[in-house]
Amino acid sequence: MSATDGGGAVAPQKQFLGHPRGLVILFFTEMWERFSFYGMRALLVLYLTQHFLFGSAEAQGIYAAYAALVYLMPVLGGAIADRFLGSRKAVTLGALLLVAGHGMMAFEGSGGRETIQYAGQAYEIQVEGRDTDRQLYALVGDQRVPVQVTPEGIRVSDLPTTAESAAVVAGAATPANVPAGATVTDPEAAAVPADGPASAAATARQTQVDRAIADDGARAGLPALIAPGDYEIEKTVDLAGQSVLFFALALIVVGVGFLKPNISTVVGSLYEQGDPRRDSGFTIFYVGINLGSFLASAVCAWLGIEYGWKYGFGLAGIGMLLGLITFWVGQSWLGNRADPPASAQLDKKTLGIPREAWIYILGILAVIPMWLIVQQHDAVEASLLYLVPTIFAGLLLYSAIFIKGDGRWRMLAAIVLTMFSVLFWTLFEQAGSSLTLFADQSTLMPNGFNAAMTQVFNPGTIIVFGPILAALWLWLGKKGLEPNVPVKFGLGLVSVGAGFLLLVWAANSQANDLFKVPLIWLFLAYFLHSIGELLVSPVGLSMITKLSVPKMVGMMMGAWFMASALAHIVAGIIAKSTATETVGGVVTNPELALSTYAGVFQTIGLWGVGIGFLLLLLSPGIKWMMRGVK
Numbered sequence: 001m002s003a004t005d006g007g008g009a010v011a012p013q014k015q016f017l018g019h020p021r022g023l024v025i026l027f028f029t030e031m032w033e034r035f036s037f038y039g040m041r042a043l044l045v046l047y048l049t050q051h052f053l054f055g056s057a058e059a060q061g062i063y064a065a066y067a068a069l070v071y072l073m074p075v076l077g078g079a080i081a082d083r084f085l086g087s088r089k090a091v092t093l094g095a096l097l098l099v100a101g102h103g104m105m106a107f108e109g110s111g112g113r114e115t116i117q118y119a120g121q122a123y124e125i126q127v128e129g130r131d132t133d134r135q136l137y138a139l140v141g142d143q144r145v146p147v148q149v150t151p152e153g154i155r156v157s158d159l160p161t162t163a164e165s166a167a168v169v170a171g172a173a174t175p176a177n178v179p180a181g182a183t184v185t186d187p188e189a190a191a192v193p194a195d196g197p198a199s200a201a202a203t204a205r206q207t208q209v210d211r212a213i214a215d216d217g218a219r220a221g222l223p224a225l226i227a228p229g230d231y232e233i234e235k236t237v238d239l240a241g242q243s244v245l246f247f248a249l250a251l252i253v254v255g256v257g258f259l260k261p262n263i264s265t266v267v268g269s270l271y272e273q274g275d276p277r278r279d280s281g282f283t284i285f286y287v288g289i290n291l292g293s294f295l296a297s298a299v300c301a302w303l304g305i306e307y308g309w310k311y312g313f314g315l316a317g318i319g320m321l322l323g324l325i326t327f328w329v330g331q332s333w334l335g336n337r338a339d340p341p342a343s344a345q346l347d348k349k350t351l352g353i354p355r356e357a358w359i360y361i362l363g364i365l366a367v368i369p370m371w372l373i374v375q376q377h378d379a380v381e382a383s384l385l386y387l388v389p390t391i392f393a394g395l396l397l398y399s400a401i402f403i404k405g406d407g408r409w410r411m412l413a414a415i416v417l418t419m420f421s422v423l424f425w426t427l428f429e430q431a432g433s434s435l436t437l438f439a440d441q442s443t444l445m446p447n448g449f450n451a452a453m454t455q456v457f458n459p460g461t462i463i464v465f466g467p468i469l470a471a472l473w474l475w476l477g478k479k480g481l482e483p484n485v486p487v488k489f490g491l492g493l494v495s496v497g498a499g500f501l502l503l504v505w506a507a508n509s510q511a512n513d514l515f516k517v518p519l520i521w522l523f524l525a526y527f528l529h530s531i532g533e534l535l536v537s538p539v540g541l542s543m544i545t546k547l548s549v550p551k552m553v554g555m556m557m558g559a560w561f562m563a564s565a566l567a568h569i570v571a572g573i574i575a576k577s578t579a580t581e582t583v584g585g586v587v588t589n590p591e592l593a594l595s596t597y598a599g600v601f602q603t604i605g606l607w608g609v610g611i612g613f614l615l616l617l618l619s620p621g622i623k624w625m626m627r628g629v630k
């Protein structure tokens with residue numbers, strides 16, 4: 001959009017720590033908006049698998065479709081802001097929709113229900129806890145009987161929880177295939193020290209549980225072991241709760257469409273063309289994004305797992321409200337850079353209603369078809385796999401035919417780099433799906449830490465290393481040594497691929513007897529992914545504003561997010577291939593789960609590293625297309 005107010009001159013800017021002070025307002029607005037978004041994202045896949053009892057593949061498909069739509073809608077939202085609303089009004093509309101959406105996420109409903117159908121009887125499955133040590137129970141009359149669903153069948157025990165059993169495994173992870181309520185009285189098990197190896201304690205405890213089950217036989221009318229062919233697991237769906245969930249997701253999708261591209265556009269408008277501070281400014285802005293993500297991943301994830309889903313989601317909604325307030329309070333610091341363009345004619349009436357009001361009405365009504373669309377994740381996947389590449393082809397043709405001079409080559413360079421970014425985001429966005437479930441199913445968690453909280457690793461790394469890289473680019477830029485954008489993109493791809501290959505090595509060599517890897521390896525993988533993100537994302541946002549012709553900045557910013565939409569769809573297809581069977585959100589075969597993750601991660605890791613090196617080889621040609629833009 002235009003940086004001027006109705007065609008007038010750009011308002012002068014005051015500075016803060018070497019940057020336009022409007023960056024401060026945008027920093028904190030985006031921080032709170034990302035607090036809400038990532039607070040919800042940290043919990044979403046776990047919420048789907050544990051509360052609504054979606055299978056891992058279906059949950060990851062729902063997440064992929066939702067996330068793809070979140071990044072696709074900015075194409076429309078950016079165009080509406082460029083031509084009509086301006087960024088200030090578009091951001092406000094989007095923020096209001098987001099507040100409503102996150103508020104609705106706090107409504108849990110009753111959730112899904114599963115029952116064991118055995119010998120003509122139905123036994124409801126109940127789950128205790130939301131963390132990695134959660135326990136399954138079968139409800140037999142008024143008695144809760146601990147059960148484990150394994151490849152060998154359902155193992156049943158009615159052993160009570162005692163202080164002795166807890167003492168045996170103090171300091172060790174609870175085995176995924178051992179009843180949390182098992183009593184340990186065997187001297188051999190009791191001899192295991194409290195601070196001994198997790199595998200030793202688990203083995204001793206499992207031995208005693210096996211003996212107890214063998215000795216006592218049936219458990220409250222159920223045998224000690226129900227063979228796989230003798231039972232079925234039936235699921236009851238909470239249709240009302242799911243409807244509310246999908247409507248909340250629809251509100252968030254439409255809200256992000258209006259908000260996300262337009263805040264980034266305002267950041268670009270703070271700097272004149274050729275301003276060497278632009279990359280640094282976008283990196284600082286990106287730190288704001290990750291500060292919000294870090295706080296949300298720590299606090300919302302902890303609240304949601306420890307006290308209940310509604311508390312985590314509710315806090316995310318409060319964060320969005322704070323973002324809206326921040327943006328409105330700081331309007332004077334943005335000057336006239338967020339106003340509607342002079343040609344908007346927002347007062348022009350149709351059927352007696354001003355154009356601006358029509359935009360608001362249609363924007364709100366768009367939530368209804370989006371509610372229907374987000375429920376059809378397979379259809380979203382199939383359509384976007386064809387739609388997004390078609391749109392990119394159209395942008396390429398338009399740029400080649402209708403844009404003249406150096407602007408044509410710069411636009412083509414921007415589009416080519418955006419297409420390469422699809423692979424990066426395909427790998428990186430495993431974080432919200434397969435890596436979250438990897439943390440839940442195949443990673444040892446220390447006390448006080450849960451699978452959702454692993455999302456803090458990425459933003460924490462960005463917060464620490466973002467300013468360092470921002471300063472490094474400035475220092476190298478003064479010496480004429482700063483790597484160009486294609487080189488940064490190539491290095492980013494190599495880094496994200498290497499993160500997955502590190503996890504493959506850990507899965508093959510560092511897993512314990514419970515088929516779980518130490519948390520440090522997941523952290524190091526996220527560290528490599530985050531360094532790759534710093535090389536691609538803030539530089540990519542800056543690249544769009546520098547390489548795009550002025551009349552297409554908003555549209556190209558939307559195209560950047562559209563690449564993420566396609567990446568989420570492809571990421572979802574990959575993530576679904578990591579899924580194994582779960583009951584009550586608990587994986588039934590930990591060994592198979594770990595080996596499946598390792599196989600998929602190896603494939604995508606090798607692709608990431610290989611295409612990263614290919615881009616490094618192509619970087620001189622792409623740099624030429626950029627025509628002097630750094």
